[in-house]
Amino acid sequence: MGFVNVKKKEVLIKIVYYGPGRGGKTTNLDYINNKFKERIKTDMVSIKTHGDRTLFFDFLPVDIGKIKGFDIKIQLYTVPGQVKYNATRKLVLKGVDGLVFVADSQVEMREKNKLALEQMKENLAAMNKDIAKIPLVLQYNKADLREEGIPLLDFETLEQDLNSDLGVPSFEGSAVTGYNVVKTLKKAISLTMISFKKELL
C-alpha cells in the first residue's frame, strides 16, 4: 500500500511485475535499470537461485520526480514465476499498488499465461483486492522472437485469452530490446497515480 510521508514530502508506491516463469519480468527491470541509471541511485536487488531464476523477488527503486512538492518514489518488484513459488508470490504482492502482468507471447506458453493470470486474481482476492479495481497493465512480451521465426500468439489471441474480461491497457513488448518496456511502466505508473487521486478525493 502506498505510503505518503508528509514529513519527508515523499510518496512511496509499489508496482509488482507478475507473470509466468521465464516470461521476462526480471528482464523488464534490467532494462529499466540500465535505461534510467541516472535516476536510480542504488543497485537492483535480486534474490536468485543458482540457475539465475528469481527465487524471492527483484527490487528496483526509481525516483520519477515531484508532484505538488512530493517526491514520487516508485518501488518496482518482480515475483518468482515458477508455479511452485506461489507462497512467495503472495508475500511480494503484499501492499501492492499497481501491477504489470508480463505474458509470454510464445504459442507454447498460452496456457501458462492464462494460469498465471488466474492465480494472480486468486492471490489478490485472498488479500481482499479485486483485480478489476487494481491498476493493471498487460505486456505481451518477446515480440522480438517473431523475427527469429519462433511461432508467437498474435495480439488478438492474447487479448482474447487474457484481456477480454479485464479490458485494461495492453502492449506488445520486448524486454530484451526495450520495445514498449518504458511505455508499459509509464502506463502502470499513471494508472496507479490516478487511482491514488481517486482515493484522496
Next chain:
Amino acid sequence: MYGISQEQLDEIDSLLIHELIGVGVHSAIVVDVAGNVIAEHDNGNNTTIDVHSFAALAAGNFAAVDAMAQLVGEQEFSLHFHKGETESIHFSKVNSDILLITIFGNDISLGFLRLKTTEVIEKIKSIWTTTQY
C-alpha cells in the same frame, strides 16, 4: 494509499533518536509490511546503508519467516535476530502493519537492546492509533 500525520512522524522520529540511537544503536528503521520506509535514523558514524533496498528485503524476510512460523503451527515469530561479526540486526513486529528494525554493534548487549526495543514498540503502538486517507 495511507499516511500518518506530521505529529505522529515527529513522535516516532523522536523515539528512534532518543530511545535507540541515543543508547548506542547504529541505525533504527520503521518499515511497513509492504516494504515502505516510514522513519529511519542512524548515528552518522557507520557506513550508510541503502535504506529502501534494506526495507524491501527486511519486509520480505519478515513475511517469509512469518509464513514459516505458520507451517510449524506458530501464529508468528515476533522477533528475529541476525548476528554478525561487528554488526547485528534485530527485527521486531510492532503491529500487523509495521516492523521496527535496529542495527547495532558489539558494544550493546542483546538483552539491553531487547529491553529498549520492547519499550519503543509499546510507545510506537500508542502513536500508531490512526492512519490517514
